[in-house]
Amino acid sequence: MKAARKPALQPPRAAEWLLLALAGDPDAEFVAGDLAENFGCLFARRGGRAACRWYVWQVVRSAPALLSLRMRSGELTGAVLRATLGVLLPLVALDRLWRFVYSQIPLKDGVERDPAMLLANILFVLLCSWAVGRQEPRTPRRAGPDVVAALVAAALAVRVAVGAAPAAYIVCLLLSAAANSFWSPRRRKLR
Amino acid sequence: MPKGESLGEFEHLVLLAVLRLGVDAYGMRVRREIAERTGRDVTIGAVYATLERLEAKGLVKSQIGDSTAERGGRAKRSFHLTGAGVEAVNRAQESLLSMLEGIAFPVPGGGQ
Incomplete structure (x- = not known):
């Protein structure tokens, strides 16, 4: 019998890449870590699709704040x-x-x-x-x-x-x- | 008090969330605490931008923790209030209580 394939617990690659590109060097790691942690919780509770949607939406809505943060850092x-x-x-x-x-x-x-x-x-x-x-x-x-x-x-x-x-x-x-x-x-x- | 030292509404909420969470105050927990208690759907970016601003004002301090597997191997940055942060929260609370004094709630005419 074929083993059921477990879905990969990975945030959407493109959104993660966008987040890392938008956020400044020290903050990107912490923000991406926080989002990954919550993504894992949502994945377990509500499934992959909802978790991915939440992740992408967070990255898109966070973009202006992350960019302004990066600008302020000089x-x-x-x-x-x-x-x-x-x-x-x-x-x-x-x-x-x-x-x-x-x-x-x-x-x-x-x-x-x-x-x-x-x-x-x-x-x-x-x-x-x-x-x-x-x-x-x-x-x-x-x-x-x-x-x-x-x-x-x-x-x-x-x-x-x-x-x-x-x-x-x-x-x-x-x-x-x-x-x-x-x-x-x-x-x-x-x- | 100089104008730049007063707390904005969201800064006040973030400081209170950090105070409530104690040692476990990091970006996502702060976001969740504010969302659960106020019903506001804030973004992680806004929380970090505010925490960064509060740190620049000397109201919070951060420390970097270990990376864990559930965070994709990324480190965690936890925040705690400084003495100036505690003073700022106390001051903001006094101002709010002073403004609320003598007003009966709920104020009538809100639905009009």
Whole structure:
């Protein structure tokens, strides 16, 4: 006889992921633990479907409070500051520099979009964002706001400063800014 | 008393819940206590945001407990009132009693 399969006592993955992404680093663990504990009680009392519905509803309704909590902790402000200092300002400054260099060169067709200059842009941004964020220990969850802020800053810089740059350059710039925000020499393992 | 030090209604409820629960005051228990006693369906996020604010004001203190299997291996953060928290609750209670003094309940005309 086949043994009846016991339903897994696991909160809905997507909702749990959303909760961990929304809540700041120290609080996420405690909130997720509390919800998991109550989820287990509800699962035993009212069944899986009701427990899942309750869990998802708690996460959705808690989202504004958890986000405001994260903002108050200064985590998001720090991410915006790091993206501005590490990505946006260096790119705008480089653009001004290249424009000046470009204005000094006679017969300058093609110089402005020279691949070496574009590569220098990317390397400079990598160096700046590393320098700005190197004291910040990162966990994958904590890196989320940094990645988003760096992407927005890079996109803004492309729009404001670089103008009609090749698509490959824009893609490389966005990817490297995002990847660099995720990586840190002091990256910490999740508890 | 400066304006920033007065308790909001929900802060007051959370402080009283922490006081009632004693050593077992953590986010979900506080939420359940408020829901059972007041009938308000509050979210765990709102409870944590308020507890965090109260901790920043110095009215509660938290300590991190061990992780358990039923919590998915995650740690528990328990709260307790500080001396300033107890004072704040006493002050809020005195203000409320003072305002209620001389009013006969139920106040007529509530259903109109």
